[in-house]
Amino acid sequence: QDREKLDSLFDELLQLRHRIARNSGFENYRDYKFVALNRFDYNADDCMKFHDSVRKAIVPLLDTLTEQRKAAMHLSSLKPWDLEVDSQGRPDLKPFTDGRDLMQKTIACFSEIDPYFGFVARTLDEMHFIDLDSRIGKAPGGYNYPLYETGVPFIFMNACGSFRDVVTMVHEGGHAIHSMLTRDLGFVGFKELTSEIAELASMSMELISMEHWHHFFPDADELRRAKREQLENVLEALPWIACIDRYQHWLYTNPGHSVEQRTAAWDKLYQEFSPSGVDWNGQEDARRALWQKQLHLFEVPFYYIEYGMAQLGAIALWRNYRRDPRKALEQYKNALALGYTCSIPEVYQAAGIRFDFTESYMQELAAFVREELEKL
Numbered sequence: 001q002d003r004e005k006l007d008s009l010f011d012e013l014l015q016l017r018h019r020i021a022r023n024s025g026f027e028n029y030r031d032y033k034f035v036a037l038n039r040f041d042y043n044a045d046d047c048m049k050f051h052d053s054v055r056k057a058i059v060p061l062l063d064t065l066t067e068q069r070k071a072a073m074h075l076s077s078l079k080p081w082d083l084e085v086d087s088q089g090r091p092d093l094k095p096f097t098d099g100r101d102l103m104q105k106t107i108a109c110f111s112e113i114d115p116y117f118g119f120v121a122r123t124l125d126e127m128h129f130i131d132l133d134s135r136i137g138k139a140p141g142g143y144n145y146p147l148y149e150t151g152v153p154f155i156f157m158n159a160c161g162s163f164r165d166v167v168t169m170v171h172e173g174g175h176a177i178h179s180m181l182t183r184d185l186g187f188v189g190f191k192e193l194t195s196e197i198a199e200l201a202s203m204s205m206e207l208i209s210m211e212h213w214h215h216f217f218p219d220a221d222e223l224r225r226a227k228r229e230q231l232e233n234v235l236e237a238l239p240w241i242a243c244i245d246r247y248q249h250w251l252y253t254n255p256g257h258s259v260e261q262r263t264a265a266w267d268k269l270y271q272e273f274s275p276s277g278v279d280w281n282g283q284e285d286a287r288r289a290l291w292q293k294q295l296h297l298f299e300v301p302f303y304y305i306e307y308g309m310a311q312l313g314a315i316a317l318w319r320n321y322r323r324d325p326r327k328a329l330e331q332y333k334n335a336l337a338l339g340y341t342c343s344i345p346e347v348y349q350a351a352g353i354r355f356d357f358t359e360s361y362m363q364e365l366a367a368f369v370r371e372e373l374e375k376l
Helices: 003-023 029-036 044-057 059-072 080-084 099-113 115-126 163-181 195-215 220-253 259-272 284-288 295-299 305-323 325-337 344-350 359-375
Strands: 130-133 143-145 154-159
Touching: 003 029, 003 220, 003 259, 003 295, 029 044, 029 220, 044 059, 044 220, 044 305, 044 359, 059 080, 059 220, 059 359, 099 115, 099 130, 099 163, 099 195, 115 163, 143 163, 154 163, 163 195, 163 220, 163 325, 195 220, 195 305, 195 325, 195 344, 220 259, 220 295, 220 305, 220 359, 259 284, 305 325, 305 359, 325 344
Parallel strands: 130 154
Antiparallel strands: 143 154
16 A cells, blocks of 8 residues: 555655766666675676576476465465465474573584584573563564674574574574684674675575474474475575566666656566466556565665575585585585685685576576475
8 A cells, every 4th residue: 555655765765876876976876886885706797697597497496386386275276375375274383482492492403413503502592692582572583693892692583483483593593603603803894794605604504404403393294394395485585586686787777767667677577587377367466566575675775685695505505515414514614714804706615615606506506406395
């Protein structure tokens, strides 16, 4: 119901941003923003390559998953809301009871992966540098906040017993490990990480820790279900991230466009980056306004693709872990300990992976995820 208001506000933002870019000597806001974000290691063409590779390598995988979901739900037509439920109608997973239980299970999980990871989790717990439970009046969200004086970070979240809370906990735990591994770097600037590096730590921990989720899901069927849901979420995120970023490139390299042109551009892109088996008949207006739910477009323009890049890196690192756990963990820790003393490609190389957006590399990673899904 607020679509027109949001379009009007967005028009104002576009005009202001274009003026900022022109006043700063840039042809458009995209070119200005790439410099403002200190993107030294990749450019707009690399982003385009990322988008195209995701569309060709990942979207076909989602087509297969949606067909499987349609069959499992015995539906003749798969509507958008059918993607948001358990295909077998099972109740929500309940992996823990409260924040205390979540923390104890996280300590056990991390300790089993690597003694140092267990040490980090125990340290946060013993120092009470955690605030996990949701409660009335508590601020929303979840994050890991580095504290440079102590060198021990603080994890804040709003856990309520859900499966996604487990993912948030191991994600923020990955950030916490990163914070601890960089605590002794002499210059604070080396600890101020780019998202492409920071999210590699956290997203990799989501996937690596999956191999030890029996601490949260002792039932074998629930464990398989949790792993499958996690991998499906990973695959679903990549095309959305690519679509949002591609849309931003269009928005800022086509200044002065109308609301109608903007809506048409979005609708075309969204359909290119979405599984073809979803039936939007009767809900076209909602589809055309879907971009408005992504706050990054309004508040932090061009900040989003980093998560897609890190997600690819996380898949590659998890693949290494499946092949040789000890070596992969050594490389993971060595890469994180670098902080931001090296370029993004150099950090990825230290982790034993590539900062690579080619279609061939993405097809390789997609094939690996497909194989892992088939095992579940």
